[in-house]
């Protein structure tokens with residue numbers, strides 16, 4: 001059996017086994033914060049939802065307040081404000097407090113924040129301003145029950161506000177960590193736009209956060225079966241839908257057709273957009289699609305990225321998960337939501 005999300009060898013998706021490769025670590029079986037359709041309310045929480053609904057890492061309850069990023073006086077006043085909260089990020093992790101079925105971020109006052117790159121995350125409906133700072137995490141002893149956690153561990157457990165803040169902060173932190181020098185002249189660059197850009201003091205060039213668009217696709221056959229695959233780097237039984245990076249000079253739809261053909265030999269027709277979510281591990285944007293394959297095609301896995309691939313009916317998925325033959329991606333991933341979209345109801349099994 002099997003197959004998998006096909007990312008190219010050597011890309012950084014694999015460094016941090018991709019989105020689709022996530023395992024159920026960290027209590028992802030808990031319903032956690034992603035439920036809460038009412039959310040923390042607000043204009044942002046329902047913005048931009050597509051047929052997949054609100055994806056776990058595409059939630060927010062905070063206005064990014066981008067108009068203030070170049071307003072030094074506003075930023076200084078906000079940093080000095082008594083209600084301002086700071087989320088410290090270190091190596092992709094933040095301090096989080098866990099409770100039954102959920103988790104919440106631990107913020108610090110600006111005065112208690114470490115000295116590091118600072119970025120404006122936004123303001124909530126009550127006017128509370130949030131910043132992120134890159135630096136050593138607060139002492140876990142300062143918040144009973146708290147420990148450092150990654151987005152992949154707790155994304156599903158956080159409420160809308162915290163999921164949006166942490167996704168934003170981790171994405172910026174990851175970018176700053178590898179973008180210290182000017183790509184034109186090699187000089188050390190300086191953060192600007194409240195942490196949303198970097199400027200070169202030598203040639204004046206501006207550098208903006210890098211995003212790597214990746215497509216991830218549900219492929220179905222005329223019988224309505226779903227193509228599931230196991231990446232060759234994954235353990236036995238773990239499967240997902242196919243995925244890969246969009247190449248330069250290529251549309252997302254073209255990438256869908258190319259990746260499916262490269263990894264499984266299957267030719268697909270038109271691709272329909274389903275929805276997206278950020279995946280800042282380290283800096284991807286996952287674009288979900290559905291594409292249909294004509295019948296009668298033989299699956300030929302590339303034997304490089306993909307170890308196995310086959311078509312599954314809904315009943316076969318149900319039975320294979322129940323027997324332990326298949327492990328599906330965790331709820332924090334868009335892969336999970338896309339497979340669920342095809343399956344038509346909550347996916348069986350526990351992660």
Ligand SMILES: [Zn+2]
Pocket residue numbers: 182183184185186187200201202203204205
């Ligand atoms: Zn430069």
